[in-house]
Amino acid sequence: MSQKIVLITGASRGLGRSMALTLAKRGVGVIGTYRNGAAEADTLVNEIEASGGKAMMLALDVTVADSFPAFAERVANTLKITFGAERFDYLVNNAGEGVYAMVADATEAQFDQMVDMHIRGPVFLTQKLLPLINDGGRILNVSSGFVRVTMAGYGLYAAAKAAIQTLTKFMAVELGARQIRVNAIAPGAIATDFGGGGVRDDEHINAYVAGTIALGRVGQPDDIGAAVAAILSDDLSWANGTTFDVSGGQSI
Numbered sequence: 001m002s003q004k005i006v007l008i009t010g011a012s013r014g015l016g017r018s019m020a021l022t023l024a025k026r027g028v029g030v031i032g033t034y035r036n037g038a039a040e041a042d043t044l045v046n047e048i049e050a051s052g053g054k055a056m057m058l059a060l061d062v063t064v065a066d067s068f069p070a071f072a073e074r075v076a077n078t079l080k081i082t083f084g085a086e087r088f089d090y091l092v093n094n095a096g097e098g099v100y101a102m103v104a105d106a107t108e109a110q111f112d113q114m115v116d117m118h119i120r121g122p123v124f125l126t127q128k129l130l131p132l133i134n135d136g137g138r139i140l141n142v143s144s145g146f147v148r149v150t151m152a153g154y155g156l157y158a159a160a161k162a163a164i165q166t167l168t169k170f171m172a173v174e175l176g177a178r179q180i181r182v183n184a185i186a187p188g189a190i191a192t193d194f195g196g197g198g199v200r201d202d203e204h205i206n207a208y209v210a211g212t213i214a215l216g217r218v219g220q221p222d223d224i225g226a227a228v229a230a231i232l233s234d235d236l237s238w239a240n241g242t243t244f245d246v247s248g249g250q251s252i
Contacts, residue, residue, distance in 0.1 A: 002085070003027065003028070003029050003054075003083065003085075004027070004028045004029065004089045004090065005028065005029040005030075005031065005079070005083055005085060005088035005089055005090070006019075006020075006023050006028050006029070006030055006031070006088065006089065006090035006091075006092060006232070007031045007032075007033075007075065007088055007090070007091050007092070007129070008020055008023075008030065008031070008032045008033070008092040008094055009032075009033045009060065009062055009092065009093055009094050009095035009121075009125070010033060010034070010035070010062075010094045010095030010096065011030070011032025011033060011034065011041075011044065011057065011094070012032065012033075012034035012037040012040040012041040012044055012057065013037060013040055013192075013193065014190075014192040014193060014194065014221060015094060015142070015187065015190065015192060015221055015224045015225070016032065016092075016094045016095070017040075017044055017221065018221035018222050018224060018225030019092060019094065019224070019225045019228045019229070020032050020044060020048065020055065020225075021044070021047065021048065021225065022222065022225035022226055022228070022229045023090075023225075023228070023229050023232070024048040024051065024053035024054075024055060025051065025053070026229055027053075028090070029053070029054045029055070029082075029083050029088075030048060030053065030054070030055040030056070031055070031056050031057075031058065031075060031078055031079075031082075031088065032044065032055065032056075032057045032058070033057065033058050033059070033060035033062075033095065034057055034058075034059060034060070035059070035060065035061050035062075035095070038059070041057035042057070044057065045057055054082065054083065056078050056082045058071070058074055058075070058078065060095075062095045062096075062116075062117060062121035062122070062125060063113070063116040063117050063120075063121055065116075065120055065121065065124045065125075068124055068125050068127075068128040069128055071125075071128070072128040072129055072131075072132065075088075075129065075132060076132060079132070086132075087132050087133060087134045087137075088132060088133060088134065088137070089133070089134050089137045089138065090137060090138045090139075090140070090232050091126065091129060091133060091137070091138070091139045091140070092139075092140045092142065092228065092232075093121075093122035093125065093126065093139070093140070093141045093142060093164075094142045095117070095121070096117050096118055096142065097117065097194075098154060098157045098194060099113060099114055099154075099156055099157055100153045100154065101153060101155075101156055102152065102153055102155075103155050103156070106155075106156055110156060111156055114156045114157055114159070114160040115160060117160070118157070118160035118161055118163070118164055119160050119163050119164060119167070122141055122164055122167075123167065126139060126171070130175075133180060135178045135179055135180065136178075136179040136180065137178075137180050138180065138181055138182075138183075138231075138232050139171065139175070139180060139181075139182040139183075140182075140183055140184065140185060140228060140231060140232060141164045141165070141167070141168050141171075141182070141183075141184040141185075142184070142185055142187070143161045143162075143164055143165045143168075143184045143185065143186040143243055144157065144158065144161040144186055144187065145186050145187060145188040145189065145245070145247050145250055146158035146161060147161050147162045147165060147186060147243075148186065148245065148251075149188075149250060149251045161186075164184065165184050165186070165243050168182050168183060168184040168241060168242075168243065169241045171241075172240045172241030173241065176240075181237070181239070181240040181241075182240065182241060183231055183239055183240065183241065183242055183243070183244065184242070184243040184244070185224070185227060185228060185231060185243070185244045185246055186243050186244065186245050186246065186247070187219060187224050187246050187247065188213065188218075188219055188245075188246065188247025188248060188250035189209045189212075189213070189218050189219060189247070189250060190218065190219040190220065190221060190223070190224060191206070191218050191219065191220055191221070192221055199218050206218055209250075212250055212251050213247065213248045213249055213250045213251075214248060214249025214250075214252060215248040215249055217248070218248075219246075219247065219248055223246065223248070224246060227244065227246045231244060
């Protein structure tokens with residue numbers, strides 16, 4: 001059986017890093033992307049290789065759609081040179097960031113940033129990479145618990161994530177003929193550097209958020225990394241076109 005290969009955008013830190021490490025431990029080859037953190041990307045590759053895995057990190061800004069054709073060529077070359085393969089199996093559209101702006105005060109630049117990063121990027125990157133994805137593969141779009149749970153100031157971010165959840169359903173229908181299943185995951189509050197790292201670093205914010213979660217704690221990156229590995233596995237091969245809420249029961 002040939003090795004499965006995953007491409008994860010935004011893999012150098014946070015949730016993407018945990019996804020990469022978890023999948024690598026399960027024998028999956030990793031192609032990850034980073035925008036600015038070259039040193040973090042190198043550290044991740046070294047960590048995966050030290051554990052006997054195989055990984056390569058490529059620079060990519062998912063807000064620059066004009067760069068996607070050239071990026072797809074780099075992926076094809078990486079598959080051949082690093083993995084001895086022509087196609088990969090799993091695509092995780094994870095790269096992203098939030099913006100804090102009340103709707104009454106939001107700028108067009110902030111709106112465009114969220115659309116470019118969370119809608120245009122995943123759509124057109126997926127489009128360019130589809131010829132490199134094996135039939136029977138998986139695509140996982142990363143949404144957000146903010147689609148379900150509101151917090152003033154994150155409306156633009158949440159709206160973009162709601163759009164990718166809807167697009168996930170249509171992608172599942174349209175790619176069904178190739179047996180590619182498409183799902184989304186909506187993490188709840190996770191202790192990362194998202195939003196300035198408040199949930200992770202501020203004990204008062206951490207305690208407040210934990211009080212809204214049925215399991216009594218905020219999520220950790222590995223909670224999401226493990227969930228992603230499960231969703232991509234054959235154990236969930238009949239799940240398609242759905243969004244998995246992975247929040248520990250936040251605000252239910």
